[in-house]
Amino acid sequence: MEVTDRHVARIPPGNLRVPRAEFVAVWRAAEQLNQESGARGEPDWYAGAVAVTCRWLAATTVRRYNGRIHIAAAPVTRREVRAYEELIEAEALAADNLALRTPRLLTSRPGWCEGIRATLAWAWRHEGPPPLPVTVTSAHSSPT
Template sequence: MGVTVEQVERIPAGNLRVPRTEFAAVWAAAQSRTREQGERGIQDWYVAGVVTTCRWLAGASHRTSWGLVQPAAAPVTRSRATAYEELIEAECLAVELLQLRQPDLVADRPGWREGIRVTLWWAWRGEGPPPLDVPRQADTG
């Protein structure tokens, strides 16, 4: 499933420190890459971390395999609360502690923590490069 215009338009303004169009381009590229790799039987935990973080920051929902529509979970804490500024900052702190608190998870999902961290630092804190290279987009809001 691709990123829709409606999803992008509903992203709370306070959840991003980068242009909405750039965020949407990264999110769409990550989802596309995950889908393509999944079709080839490849699990890229880094890109999965990017997708999960983007969905949560955007306040997107998804349909579970049993048909229930749920809000995206926070990538580290797994909270189902919709992302807002204080929760996003708490997630930034949680990703820094993930190696200490859940070393087995970090070992079992190589790249997961890094994908989350880079995405949060770029999208929320406005620091560093985007987590994926995508063509630069004009900002429309």
């Protein structure tokens, strides 16, 4: 998914507790890593998890494999509901326990649980570093 300026403009302000430009830089980096690993046929589950979590926090829509457009699903509960403050906190709590509730993800999707947890901890709770190393200037480097 290409993160456009239109996607960025539609991010609900209450959904982020980090600077928008920094969030966008992380989101774009995650989407790029996810796309590159998919093209190689070697999934980067961590980058994919960061991308999925950013999409949901941004309350964006995504095109499914069948061509239909849907609201981005929550990364843990998979609910197709627009992210808002109370729901984000509930999702962050669920992410804290995801590996315990679904331990098979640790081997079937290595990095998935960590990517979701790291993104929500950083973007929502403002705890820890960004889930991917980025420079904020890259937030505006991709065309709309």
